[in-house]
Amino acid sequence: MKIKEKIVLYISLILALSVNKVCSQDSTLKISGGICINKMVGFYFMNGVSGEISTSKILKGKVDLGLNITTSSLGSAFVSNAIPVHSAELYIQKVFRNGKHFRPLIVLNAGYAKAFYGSKIYDNLPQSSLLVSPEFGMRYAFNFPIVFNATLGYNVISGNGVSGAGFIYPVYIRFKALYAFGKK
Amino acid sequence: MKKIAFLAFLFVVSCKKEKLPPIDDKIDLDGKQVNDSSLIDPSAFLLSSAIPNPTSTDLQKHVIITAHGFSATNFEWLEFSSWSKGKSDLLVSRVLLGGHGRDYADFQKAKWEDWQKPIIDEYDRLVSIGYKNISLAGSSTGCPLIIEMIASNKIVTDNLKHIFLVDPIVIPSTKTLPLAPVLGGWIINYITTDLEPAENGYWYKYRPHQALKELNKITKRVRKDLQKGIDLPAGVKLTVFKAEKDDAADPASAVLIEKGIKGSKIKMLNTDLHVFTRLLGRASFSTSDKDLQLMTFEEIYNSL
Numbered sequence: 001m002k003i004k005e006k007i008v009l010y011i012s013l014i015l016a017l018s019v020n021k022v023c024s025q026d027s028t029l030k031i032s033g034g035i036c037i038n039k040m041v042g043f044y045f046m047n048g049v050s051g052e053i054s055t056s057k058i059l060k061g062k063v064d065l066g067l068n069i070t071t072s073s074l075g076s077a078f079v080s081n082a083i084p085v086h087s088a089e090l091y092i093q094k095v096f097r098n099g100k101h102f103r104p105l106i107v108l109n110a111g112y113a114k115a116f117y118g119s120k121i122y123d124n125l126p127q128s129s130l131l132v133s134p135e136f137g138m139r140y141a142f143n144f145p146i147v148f149n150a151t152l153g154y155n156v157i158s159g160n161g162v163s164g165a166g167f168i169y170p171v172y173i174r175f176k177a178l179y180a181f182g183k184k
Numbered sequence: 185m186k187k188i189a190f191l192a193f194l195f196v197v198s199c200k201k202e203k204l205p206p207i208d209d210k211i212d213l214d215g216k217q218v219n220d221s222s223l224i225d226p227s228a229f230l231l232s233s234a235i236p237n238p239t240s241t242d243l244q245k246h247v248i249i250t251a252h253g254f255s256a257t258n259f260e261w262l263e264f265s266s267w268s269k270g271k272s273d274l275l276v277s278r279v280l281l282g283g284h285g286r287d288y289a290d291f292q293k294a295k296w297e298d299w300q301k302p303i304i305d306e307y308d309r310l311v312s313i314g315y316k317n318i319s320l321a322g323s324s325t326g327c328p329l330i331i332e333m334i335a336s337n338k339i340v341t342d343n344l345k346h347i348f349l350v351d352p353i354v355i356p357s358t359k360t361l362p363l364a365p366v367l368g369g370w371i372i373n374y375i376t377t378d379l380e381p382a383e384n385g386y387w388y389k390y391r392p393h394q395a396l397k398e399l400n401k402i403t404k405r406v407r408k409d410l411q412k413g414i415d416l417p418a419g420v421k422l423t424v425f426k427a428e429k430d431d432a433a434d435p436a437s438a439v440l441i442e443k444g445i446k447g448s449k450i451k452m453l454n455t456d457l458h459v460f461t462r463l464l465g466r467a468s469f470s471t472s473d474k475d476l477q478l479m480t481f482e483e484i485y486n487s488l
Binding site: 041 | 355357358359360361362363400404410411412413428429430431434435436437438439440442443444450452454456
């Protein structure tokens with residue numbers, strides 16, 4: 001399990017370094033960042049941050065690449081007895097009707113989630129899971145550099161607690177508020 | 185994995201838009217002819233009916249009220265009840281949950297509060313008769329019903345000593361259960377379960393979407409209660425016995441109970457049987473399953 005965590009960490013690091021490099025030399029670069037509120041239908045709120053970039057150097061700027069980092073510790077497990085679950089996902093996103101206020105979007109996320117059951121007696125239970133989820137929904141772009149996303153997603157991998165981690169529910173609703181850096 | 189695939193298959197198969205399942209009245213508990221025996225002869229199951237006028241010695245004995253799981257009957261606790269006959273200071277009262285053991289229409293109509301009511305009623309009756317040492321034992325869905333009784337202060341707990349939870353369901357294994365309120369009634373009407381031949385007549389074969397919705401409600405409610413934290417009443421102990429490979433009630437249910445009820449004792453057990461304390465009616469089980477069952481019965485008794 002630790003290897004998977006490391007992979008996610010390295011990918012995030014590489015992404016961050018690439019952003020940094022591209023940033024200094026690319027005028028088509030768009031970077032947005034903000035909050036991500038995530039509710040698995042029938043289960044936890046997992047909240048955190050999201051960031052995304054697009055540049056003409058990646059698929060001619062037709063898609064955005066992004067990262068969500070969410071945790072139940074900022075959601076259902078905030079000052080409660082819920083299980084702490086942390087997740088990191090990379091995503092590729094296509095937004096349609098750019099330039100309009102309402103913009104349909106489709107997203108494909110892939111990542112990793114880990115729960116902390118808090119006792120050795122649960123060591124035999126699966127406490128981590130890969131995440132793969134298609135997502136679709138709508139973006140609203142304000143006249144100022146902020147967008148709201150409301151999307152519905154489906155976790156392809158969800159477990160019964162025996163053959164896969166039981167804290168990942170299939171259907172989820174996600175809301176993001178992102179600020180586009182460098183825009184006026 | 186096979187079971188999940190099978191459940192998924194059943195889910196798809198059950199997606200047919202027919203109103204009523206093909207109930208076989210002669211065999212299925214869901215039909216009009218087969219009913220749980222406790223409805224005809226409560227005195228063989230409920231202590232309050234069996235010994236309405238107990239002696240002062242009886243009143244000092246340990247009493248365990250058992251509550252079975254979703255779609256089951258008190259058959260689930262038959263082996264424990266039979267085993268308890270060998271203990272002179274132990275009495276067992278087997279409750280049939282409301283809406284259960286009757287027919288499909290009754291199961292459709294019943295709310296989770298109806299499922300729970302007979303547990304509360306039997307507890308109250310035994311308290312008013314004068315029993316001093318009462319414990320509650322739930323299996324599967326019987327467990328969230330008991331937890332909710334405590335969280336919502338539905339019983340006076342002065343005479344309550346211990347709560348035993350066998351394979352409690354707080355997180356269902358089937359993660360599509362929260363979709364029952366959305367899909368129920370137009371995409372699915374019921375879900376068919378595969379029963380062993382010897383289980384026929386003791387479990388409902390068909391699970392109406394209304395009942396699934398209630399199951400979703402009670403598990404969700406108890407998860408919320410546990411998130412907030414539930415205080416065990418003074419002097420009451422709680423022990424959870426959880427199968428590690430239980431593919432009906434997610435084993436992580438035990439985690440939520442441990443986190444939500446401070447002081448609870450959790451025993452994770454190496455078995456893949458859901459409600460491993462019931463072996464009767466299963467197509468097969470091993471000697472280690474039998475050993476675990478008897479060990480758990482002993483542990484329950486010794487904890488009293």
